[in-house]
Amino acid sequence: MDFKIVIPARHASSRLPAKPLLDLGGKPMVVRVAERALLSGASEVWVAADHTDVIEAASLHGIRVLETRVDHASGTDRLAEVVEKLGWGDDVIVVNVQGDEPLIDPALIAQTAKQLAASGADIATVAHPIEDVADFFNPNVVKVVCKADGDALYFSRAPIPYARDQFAGERGKDVLPNGLPAFRHVGLYAYRARFLRAYAGLAQSPLEIFEALEQLRALWHGYRISVFISDMAPKQGVDTPDDARLMQAVFTGKNIAI
Numbered sequence: 001m002d003f004k005i006v007i008p009a010r011h012a013s014s015r016l017p018a019k020p021l022l023d024l025g026g027k028p029m030v031v032r033v034a035e036r037a038l039l040s041g042a043s044e045v046w047v048a049a050d051h052t053d054v055i056e057a058a059s060l061h062g063i064r065v066l067e068t069r070v071d072h073a074s075g076t077d078r079l080a081e082v083v084e085k086l087g088w089g090d091d092v093i094v095v096n097v098q099g100d101e102p103l104i105d106p107a108l109i110a111q112t113a114k115q116l117a118a119s120g121a122d123i124a125t126v127a128h129p130i131e132d133v134a135d136f137f138n139p140n141v142v143k144v145v146c147k148a149d150g151d152a153l154y155f156s157r158a159p160i161p162y163a164r165d166q167f168a169g170e171r172g173k174d175v176l177p178n179g180l181p182a183f184r185h186v187g188l189y190a191y192r193a194r195f196l197r198a199y200a201g202l203a204q205s206p207l208e209i210f211e212a213l214e215q216l217r218a219l220w221h222g223y224r225i226s227v228f229i230s231d232m233a234p235k236q237g238v239d240t241p242d243d244a245r246l247m248q249a250v251f252t253g254k255n256i257a258i
Contacts, residue, residue: 025251
């Protein structure tokens with residue numbers, strides 16, 4: 001099955017300036033991500049960059065790179081620019097691999113693309129079961145509830161689905177009830193190029209604004225999001241300086257337990 005990968009790489013970051021260039025065992029992080037992406041079986045892997053230093057770093061390591069605008073509001077907007085610049089057809093499957101996940105599983109990337117192809121949806125994404133009650137009630141952990149056909153009903157930072165009777169019982173919110181279909185959303189997406197072309201023209205939804213979840217714009221406008229349920233949580237990415245130090249230790253062989 002044919003699919004392409006785009007890795008949006010924004011140079012500016014409030015917590016980690018020049019994050020795509022973070023040195024991980026002698027290579028920039030964006031290059032480490034691209035190397036993982038290349039193992040997925042994608043026909044093309046591109047870095048979509050907005051800074052000359054990132055462009056030079058990717059080129060130096062033989063990674064295809066495309067210069068994109070600096071004013072994009074999201075990675076999805078950056079992907080849409082790539083689709084237009086490279087002239088990809090409407091049916092092309094494009095996987096958005098975040099540029100701060102140097103340990104991403106190539107098989108999971110491929111599975112997300114297959115999920116989109118098999119489902120006929122506009123978008124495919126990933127989730128995994130929540131087992132820790134603290135994660136379930138953590139607003140930084142995004143939850144997804146699905147329909148019988150595997151399409152997403154809703155994404156939220158709230159604890160959904162909410163087990164009313166169980167949480168009001170003797171044990172309260174100390175434990176998740178058996179069988180609760182609680183799933184954590186993973187920010188890995190596959191899109192049909194036609195959706196990416198349409199995305200820029202979609203008005204923001206109130207849900208998206210209040211929840212601060214970009215994917216709610218697609219649901220609000222009637223697009224289908226198919227969800228692949230993975231048994232295991234993906235390896236962590238790099239969001240904070242502490243994450244960066246941990247990842248550097250991994251790639252220098254000082255710490256492999258991640």
